[in-house]
Amino acid sequence: MSYKVKLEVFEGPLDLLLHLINRLEIDIYDIPMAELTAQYIEHLHAMRVLQLDELSEYLVLAATLIEIKSKMLLPVHEGEEPDGEFDFEMEPDPRDELVARLIEYRKYKEAAISLKESAEERSGHFTKPPEDLSALGEISIGESEEQLNVFDLIGAFQKMLERKRLRAPRTASITRNEKSVSEKMDDIMATLETRGGRCDFHTLFEEGDAPGLVLTFLSLLELMKRRDVIVEQQQNFDRLTVSVRREDV
Known part of the structure; x- marks a missing residue:
């Protein structure tokens, strides 16, 4: 595919x-x-x-x-x-x-x-006259998280492909991947939940052929776009980690 x-x-x-x-x-x-x-x-x-x-x-x-x-x-x-x-x-x-x-x-x-x-x-400024909002309770605004950009993920994806190439057997079988991006997104979320909501980036790519790896990568990007997961890195050149985004209570 x-x-x-x-x-x-x-x-x-x-x-x-x-x-x-x-x-x-x-x-x-x-x-x-x-x-x-x-x-x-x-x-x-x-x-x-x-x-x-x-x-x-x-x-x-x-x-x-x-x-x-x-x-x-x-x-x-x-x-x-x-x-x-x-x-x-x-x-x-x-x-x-x-x-x-x-x-x-x-x-x-x-x-x-x-x-x-x-x-x-400027989008937070309105010309509407002030009103008493005390009945609504205190409104807390969470700080935006500085996440990795797509280029960081592309670099990690390339390194993962290179490691898989070096470890690949001399013979290979051709399999057909029937999963959709939506189904793969569910698989990724299930994997994260079984690991306590957090896992290493490369853990999500342990199995699968080239089309399957691409499907996993695109599914991960879609989850990031929907703000369902966060991809983080503690220091420059450290391993990437993927976490389920938890809404503040």
Whole structure:
């Protein structure tokens, strides 16, 4: 069975690059192209498995990253640094255009976030005359939880696929997956409940072939979208945990 999905949380390839730069704690003005390109392509492999509709524009930027990386590896010309490093005083840095695009994109992204926060704050203001609400009791507003974004989940999904590939037997059987996303969502919730409402991200992917793993991943995204589960990470690069969202009493 083939699954096609378009996710609103994917804002574009530049958004993925900024995510990787922040996660890897890279200086945006001195990007290590080899490391960044490798991480970017790893994410693309997982996105290809998920058959995401936006993949084409990500491939265009991947080609740009590879081109910049290749220019960084070109041999130096006469008069350049003897240690083989790129002399940026004599030749333009091939990363300059990419850095400029990222900085400009980050400005617009931060401005969009600021406008969204202003709109949400303004939505709480009304022109209706004040009334006595004491009869309604005290209203408590819970703090919003900072959760992982989809790029974090894509990275975890790619690592899980790689581990399964290394452990896979040489022979395989073809099975037909008859379950729907809705049914798989019920399975995930049942698994969480049997484990006390919380389990490791990789526990949900212990069994199943490639289509089944994709189905599980899409079902998990849908549960997150419906705010039925929370995916958390204690520290950078730690294992991800999935928990059932408990409403405050």
